[in-house]
Amino acid sequence: MGKPEFVYVSYIETTPAKLWEALTSSEFSKRYWWDTSVVSDWKVGSPFSLVLNGKTTDVGEILEADPPRRLCYSFRHILNEAARNERPSRVTFVLEPHGKLVKLTLIHEDFAENSVILDGISKGWPAIMSSLKSMLENGQPLIIPFDALSIEALEEVYRS
């Protein structure tokens, strides 16, 4: 069996620059990502974190930043103790013009063996990416309650 990786492709009617901004600005991310802020200065080597309701949920480091084409950060979930003790995985966004659209490829890979976050990220990313596409195309993110994702290891911070 190959190493687990999660790949999600979507086509969005937008520009690479707008998509880049949506991925790197908290003003946008809070709208499509359950009120989550994406915090970083987006320079290679700088820290990266996701913050929800004032609480840091995930941390990492910017590994690549080539606006508006490619963004890569390491990723470690820190609310759950087992996840906190795992080595970080890696998230890459590739933005490619495709005719009048943008093809967005998200790759989440390099997981620790038997990683406890695989179930959660596999259920979470399609909802986040779908909501991002809606927001960019028609101005309205989706309303998907976190509970609807049936992620097993759910923390209270997401339920509030």
Next chain:
Amino acid sequence: MNIDSFKPAIVYAIYIASTPEKVWQALTSAEFSRKYFFGNAVEIELRIGGAYIVRTPDGSLHISGEVIECDPPNRLTITFNVNWPGLVEKLGPTLVTFEIEQAGGAVKLTLIQSHDRPLSDDILDGGRQGWPAILSGLKSVLETGNPLAIQMAPPLRMLEALKQLGIKTP
């Protein structure tokens, strides 16, 4: 047809601001499918054992199959066999399931492509490239009314792998 031996090879979930009924209609009507499925028309007899057919814009037969599970607007399973000579003989039938679930203010549509034998990554690349384009388009049509203009040809690595198996491709 017994589908117990089929295992999922490709799973793709997408959330859509719509209703399960409208998503079901988009999956099962030619009027909708032309707007998101590269101009192809879906024709389906909505009963178990009914025919499932996809025609290209010039009217020729592209995909033929049979309805295996039909539970509107929740679940549809069909065989989904591309009409290239030798394909089913070499690769076995392709099974496609659409699951439709309410998820808060959105609808979750899950596509599952299954096979009764292991297939190479080269061959699976067709579905891995195609489904995200098709379902991204379906979502946009339902949410904005405007189809996406996605130009896409079958991936070369898949065409090459099919050719090596003696399957005739266009």
